[in-house]
Amino acid sequence: MTGGKEKWSFQEIWEVKAPQTVKIFGYLLLQNRILTRDVLRRRHISCPTECVLCSTGEQETAMHLFFQCEYARRVWLMAGGRFGYHLITIDQDVRTSWRRSWNRFKSRGLHVSKFISACFVSICWHIWLQRNNLIFRDNKIPPEIIAVRALDVGRMWAENC
Template sequence: MQSWFMNGRYMLTRDGHYLVASSYRALLQNGGKLECHDLIWGKLLQPKHRFILWLVAQKKLLTKDRMLGMGIVCDSANCVLCDKDELEDHTHLFVQCEWARAVWRDIEQWMGEQIPQQDTMGTLKYIKRRHWCKMKREVIAAIHGSLIYFTWQARNWKIFRGISVHTDRVIQQIQSVLRERIGMFIGSKEAGKCIGFLEKLCY
C-alpha cells in the first residue's frame, strides 16, 4: 500500500485524489467475479437463498467435513438427511444424497426440464450455456438455489431441532416461493419470451 502514495501524490488516480473504489480494486488485484455470479445474484432468488447459494458455489458452508477439518468435534460426520454411512460434504449433501435427489426428481417433472446431476457450480454453468431466454435461465437457477436453501434448512432442522422434513414439504416450499417471485415479473417484456414455461410453473 505504501507504493500507492509517492512524492506527495496518490498514484491510483490521475489527479492524485484518494478514492475508496480505486483502493478496493487495487487490494483485490486480479481477483475476478465468481463465475455465474449473475445467476447466483438473480432477481428471482430471495436474498437469503442467494447468500446460501453463493456459499455453496464456493463450497464454503460449514458442512461436517469442513468442521472436522477445522478440528471441530461432531457427534457424527454422516449425512442426517439420508441416514446413510456417508460423510456430509457439499457434493454428498446437494448432489448424491437420496433425500436431495428425490426432491430434485420431482422438481424436474414440475419444470419439464432435466438438469444433469453435478455440483452447484457445474449446474449453474450448464444453465448458463443453455440457449434459453434470460428469464428462463434465471428461473431455473432460482429453482436450483431454492432447492439448495431448503436442503440446508432441512439438514439444520434435523440436527438442531430434531425435526425431520419430508421431501413433499420442501417441494411445496420451492413451488410456493418461485410462484410468488415469478408473479412479480410475469408482466415484463423479458417474461413474455418464455410465457408458456412460466405459466406452466405458476398454474
C-alpha cells in the same frame, strides 16, 4: 478452466431473483464454504461425519448434501417433474454441477431461465433448511413436501424480488 468459470459462478448468483441472504448462501455454496460436516471437521470442530438426510453413512459434503444424497435426489426429481425435465446435472463438484445445470436453464429463454434459476436456488436453500431442521429440531419433512415448498418460494421470489 480459467477465470471464466469463476467469473460465471460468482456473477450469475447475484442476478437470481431471491433475497440477499439466499444469494449469499448460494455464493458460499459455490465456494464450498457452507458449514457442512466435512467443513466443520476441517475446522477442527467435533461432529459426526454422516449425512443426516439420507442416513446411509455417506460423508456430508456439499456435493453429497445438495446433489448426491438420496433425500436431495428425491427433492430434485419431484421438482423437475413439475417442469418436465431434470433440473440438475451432476458432475464432479458443486460448482461444475451448478454451472452445467444453469447453462441448461439459459437455453430455455430469458423468462424461463429467471424463474428456474430462482427455483434452483430455492431448492438448495430448502434442502439446507431441512438438514438444519433435522439436526436442531429432529424433524424430518418428506422430500415431496420440501420440493413443493421450494418451488412455491422460488416462484414467489421470481415474481416479487
